[in-house]
Amino acid sequence: PTKTLLKILNTCLLLNPSFLSGNSGFNVTSKLDFPNNWGLGSSSTLINNVAQWAEVDAFDLLHKSFGGSGYDIACAQNDEAIIYSVDSQKQATIKPIELIWPFKDQVFFVHLGNKMDSKKGIAHYRKNATLQDNSLAIVSQISKRLMAANTILNFEALLKEHEQLLSQILGISTIKEQLFKDYPRAIKSLGAWGGDFILAVGAESQINYFRDKGYATILTYDQMILP
Secondary structure: OHHHHHHHHHHHHHHOOOOOOOOOOOOOOOOOOOOOOOOOOHHHHHHHHHHHHHOOOHHHHHHHHOOOOOHHHHHHOOOOOEEEEEOOOOOEEEEEOOOOOOOHHHEEEEEOOOOOOHHHHHHHHHHHOOOOOOHHHHHHHHHHHHHOOOOHHHHHHHHHHHHHHHHHHHOOOOHHHHHOOOOOOOEEEOOOOOOOEEEEEOOHHHHHHHHHOOOOOEEEHHHHOOO
16 A cells, blocks of 8 residues: 555656645545445545645546546546546546436445455456457447436346456456355446445345345445435
8 A cells, every 4th residue: 555655646746746845744644434445436536636636637647656447536526427438549538427217226235345456456357358349339338228227127137238248358257146146136246346345236125135145234326326
């Protein structure tokens, strides 16, 4: 963590040489309003906040220090749902959207307690990903169809399609195949595949499936998502 923080601060100095000039030292406190093992973009939120302090572009700072697509930076800068994409020239497009899903009460999030290292997740993707010519187009189409889903059955089918596609691209079994084979509904990996939270679909009574397996942190859609 210390080396990573030093790299972020040194990168800020490269992007803005006047950062920290004229001062002999600082006492900086960074606070989270959720447990730091939840993996909800804490690293990217830190980078975004440091970028504002250093008066540098947060996306430049991310690419030159931590790496990644920049999606978490875009989330840190927006208080609503977004669609995020990056073109071949690495130019990002951020589009705010409204999710009008009538089945939100059947969507919940389960913390697996297996904190994933984002840098390792990125490295694994770069080393092992097998992209077909149309892989990115298919992922984008699934995302658009998910936004427009108006039934829970359609939503679940799209989640399953997305999981299977990413499983093939990354060469990793889906989290459902690994841990929850007997769960009857859809499960979606989030973040750096295989840790942190999963999204699960089910009725209130089906949440007990995860409690019985020892997963104590389970959040409803309304508890997890910004209003």
